[in-house]
Amino acid sequence: MKFGVVQFPGSNCDQDCLYVLRKVLKRDARLLWHAAGDLGDVDCVILPGGFSYGDYLRTGAMAAHSPVMRAVSTFADRGGPVLGICNGFQILCEAGLLPGTLIRNKNLQFICEPCALRVERNDTRFTSQYRPGETVSIPIAHQDGHYYIDEAGLERLEKNRQIVFRYTSNPNGSVADIAGIVNEKGNILGMMPHPERASEKILGSEDGLKLWMSLNGS
Amino acid sequence: MKAKIYVTLKKGVHDPQGEAVLGTLKHLGFKDVKGVRVGKYIELNLDGVPADKARHRIDAMCAKLLANPVIESYSYELD
Numbered sequence A: 001m002k003f004g005v006v007q008f009p010g011s012n013c014d015q016d017c018l019y020v021l022r023k024v025l026k027r028d029a030r031l032l033w034h035a036a037g038d039l040g041d042v043d044c045v046i047l048p049g050g051f052s053y054g055d056y057l058r059t060g061a062m063a064a065h066s067p068v069m070r071a072v073s074t075f076a077d078r079g080g081p082v083l084g085i086c087n088g089f090q091i092l093c094e095a096g097l098l099p100g101t102l103i104r105n106k107n108l109q110f111i112c113e114p115c116a117l118r119v120e121r122n123d124t125r126f127t128s129q130y131r132p133g134e135t136v137s138i139p140i141a142h143q144d145g146h147y148y149i150d151e152a153g154l155e156r157l158e159k160n161r162q163i164v165f166r167y168t169s170n171p172n173g174s175v176a177d178i179a180g181i182v183n184e185k186g187n188i189l190g191m192m193p194h195p196e197r198a199s200e201k202i203l204g205s206e207d208g209l210k211l212w213m214s215l216n217g218s
Numbered sequence B: 001m002k003a004k005i006y007v008t009l010k011k012g013v014h015d016p017q018g019e020a021v022l023g024t025l026k027h028l029g030f031k032d033v034k035g036v037r038v039g040k041y042i043e044l045n046l047d048g049v050p051a052d053k054a055r056h057r058i059d060a061m062c063a064k065l066l067a068n069p070v071i072e073s074y075s076y077e078l079d
Helices: A014-024 A067-077 A087-094 A151-159 A209-217 B016-027 B051-066
Strands: A003-007 A029-033 A044-047 A082-085 A101-103 A111-113 A116-119 A135-137 A140-142 A146-148 A163-167 A178-182 A188-191 B002-009 B040-045 B072-078
Touching (some): A014 A029, A044 A067, A044 A087, A067 A082, A082 A087, A087 A101, A087 A188, A146 A178
Parallel strands (some): A003 A044
Antiparallel strands (some): A101 A146, A178 A188, B002 B040, B002 B072
16 A cells, blocks of 8 residues: 655654554655645555644644645545644545644643553544554644534434544543544544554654544455 | 634634634733734735626635634625
């Protein structure tokens, strides 16, 4: 599987993702510039964390309308897998590829710490290597990670089983403890925690590696 | 023509920033403030655009970029 990692002005986890994909997972991975009109021959797109366009206006708002996102949207429409991490999740919501949005943390603080998550589903192409209900430790690093959706939207998420990760101890005020969701078709995952920062033992957790392995085998 | 656009959080959307500002106002002795909601003010220069067309363009710009309909609503003035 060939991975493409999108680089927006202000992305700062792009190199971490490339490192994990190339050196740990040992797969072909390349950078895709935000102004690119097409994705080449990649089989999976990663939208990395960071502060695209300086978080101006709203997190992810500007990046959601960059040329590469038109190509990502077409790729996703055809069923291609897309993973948005942190700022990538915010961008997917702003682009309308995932429902809801991410707003300021309830306590207004930037929170950077290991975080316990419950894997709600292992029947997605992103989570097949996990056990259902398993608790994993994957760090968060965000100030705008408070997932918000209205009641009707939350009902749809629950009914369609779109919630993939929940915080076991909600750090940011997210509705229904949501840490990560998929679209109805199941080929787009957005999550606030950073699996690329938990993919080697030396970093304190390898729990994120199973996500990359799931994707690689999907 | 100038458009003055106000983007505000919808009713019911939690505004921790507004709450923090409220707390600080109270610390400063402004005890009569009952609530604070923080929003955005955006100014657009639309020189040469007729008012009718400007209204359509502003609605489109707010729907596409300037406001997020999930959490925000907007209003504007032309002058």
